[in-house]
Amino acid sequence: MRKRRLILLTCCALLAPSLILGGYAVATRINLNPWYSVGQPIDELNGVIIYFNGGVNTTRGRNLSKDGYNLGIRFQCVEFVKRYYFERYDHRMPDPYGHAKDFFDVELSDGAWNQKRGMLQYVNGGRFKPEPDDLLVFGPWLFNQYGHVAIVSSVGNTSLE
Numbered sequence: 001m002r003k004r005r006l007i008l009l010t011c012c013a014l015l016a017p018s019l020i021l022g023g024y025a026v027a028t029r030i031n032l033n034p035w036y037s038v039g040q041p042i043d044e045l046n047g048v049i050i051y052f053n054g055g056v057n058t059t060r061g062r063n064l065s066k067d068g069y070n071l072g073i074r075f076q077c078v079e080f081v082k083r084y085y086f087e088r089y090d091h092r093m094p095d096p097y098g099h100a101k102d103f104f105d106v107e108l109s110d111g112a113w114n115q116k117r118g119m120l121q122y123v124n125g126g127r128f129k130p131e132p133d134d135l136l137v138f139g140p141w142l143f144n145q146y147g148h149v150a151i152v153s154s155v156g157n158t159s160l161e
Helices: 002-029 077-089
Strands: 041-045 048-051 062-064 070-073 112-114 119-121 135-138 148-151
Touching: 048 077, 070 077, 077 148
Parallel strands: none
Antiparallel strands: 041 048, 062 070, 112 119, 135 148
16 A cells, blocks of 8 residues: 555656646647737737737747848747837847846846847836836746736826736
């Protein structure tokens, strides 16, 4: 009885990580949304199209401007942000590579110039309230090692969109 229990516990201990990793791979690489397909336009912000991107690890190749400027991996948040700033403001980030988490430099003080992005950088809870077209940068976490970057579309007294 004791040996059987030990075998069962060993099997569970070996199987659990496989199930967790397999679940993570499915959830982050496979489109589980039956209403949208990867690359489908789903919205727009100030005339710049937003495409459905599927899971966090979904990739569909690199998007380059006509003159070769790197906009990022198609349909991911970084690609949208860089494409938005490129189309709307003709802004080219001096360092055209990096994940979402790399848009925020933890070494800089509030209101400092972020050399890699060619933008001013502010900290959350600092002196300045976000404005439309500002970027929000989210750090990595367990199920998204790349972080997330988003564009503020509107600001209320107690909310952001």
